[in-house]
Amino acid sequence: MGVIRDLILEQVEAGNAERDRLWLEAHRSAEPRLFISSLGGCVRKAFFDAYRRVEGHPWCVERTHPFDTYLLEKFKYGNDWEDITYRELLGQLPGRIVRNVSLGDSIWAGRADFLVGKCFLPEGAVIEHKTTATWSFTYSEEKRQLPYKSHCYQVLAYKMFLGQMTGLDIPAYLYYRSANNLWAEFEVYEFGKEVIFDGEIAGHLVGGRFLGRLCTEMVKFQTYWNAGKLPPRYETPTFVDFGCTKKQGRAGNRVAVPACQFFSICWPGVETPIEVGE
Ligand code: SF4
Numbered sequence: 001m002g003v004i005r006d007l008i009l010e011q012v013e014a015g016n017a018e019r020d021r022l023w024l025e026a027h028r029s030a031e032p033r034l035f036i037s038s039l040g041g042c043v044r045k046a047f048f049d050a051y052r053r054v055e056g057h058p059w060c061v062e063r064t065h066p067f068d069t070y071l072l073e074k075f076k077y078g079n080d081w082e083d084i085t086y087r088e089l090l091g092q093l094p095g096r097i098v099r100n101v102s103l104g105d106s107i108w109a110g111r112a113d114f115l116v117g118k119c120f121l122p123e124g125a126v127i128e129h130k131t132t133a134t135w136s137f138t139y140s141e142e143k144r145q146l147p148y149k150s151h152c153y154q155v156l157a158y159k160m161f162l163g164q165m166t167g168l169d170i171p172a173y174l175y176y177r178s179a180n181n182l183w184a185e186f187e188v189y190e191f192g193k194e195v196i197f198d199g200e201i202a203g204h205l206v207g208g209r210f211l212g213r214l215c216t217e218m219v220k221f222q223t224y225w226n227a228g229k230l231p232p233r234y235e236t237p238t239f240v241d242f243g244c245t246k247k248q249g250r251a252g253n254r255v256a257v258p259a260c261q262f263f264s265i266c267w268p269g270v271e272t273p274i275e276v277g278e
Pocket residue numbers: 042043044045048232233234243244245260261262263264266267
């Protein structure tokens with residue numbers, strides 16, 4: 001590998017280790033809580049993440065498949081893009097934007113990326129910023145990826161907690177960027193038993209909905225949390241893509257490789273990659 005590349009990767013790893021150390025130090029004495037960003041994902045994984053800092057607890061487990069440097073580098077770029085968006089918004093809305101706003105209750109914890117005071121909307125807005133792969137930005141109906149359900153639930157939870165704190169119905173937005181500056185933004189809200197999103201992907205109007213309610217999604221986690229029980233693993237290690245595993249390769253010849261950091265805790269002895277055909 002190149003000398004410059006080596007230096008960059010070393011810097012990414014050092015930065016990540018330091019962030020991890022500071023986070024553990026800051027939270028070690030706090031009561032464990034579920035991360036709001038876990039909504040829409042594996043309930044069991046959310047418990048492992050919540051107990052990561054509680055040394056000695058049976059749910060505080062070693063990651064068997066920690067992120068590799070490639071992924072850490074992607075996360076770092078996500079943070080870098082968020083910094084850029086923040087500076088750009090601040091330039092337009094001086095004194096009206098707060099970053100990393102802590103929200104939650106005795107069970108849930110999270111930090112909304114940006115809370116904007118009166119701006120393009122009289123009530124302001126809560127904005128969750130995401131950086132994602134270029135291929136996610138397709139706007140054709142059949143292939144559309146954005147917005148991800150988990151992100152919708154996350155920003156809806158921030159909207160709910162802000163509403164409880166302020167009594168205001170603050171609009172919730174998702175803003176996506178890619179490394180080559182593709183963008184998408186959506187307002188996300190609930191109506192009846194559906195989550196609705198309206199917005200644009202790189203200038204193309206996009207709207208849609210899916211069946212689901214924030215309160216139902218939260219109860220899915222809280223039922224186990226309140227009972228003090230570790231949720232079960234998925235039915236199989238290939239039950240949902242980007243759960244325990246993600247699928248790779250061409251149709252008819254696909255394999256599943258671990259996508260979860262706790263893969264071997266839930267699936268001890270399962271040899272990977274797993275042949276899935278399809
Ligand atoms: S390995 Fe699968 S079941 Fe276990 S925590 Fe990860 S996603 Fe959940």
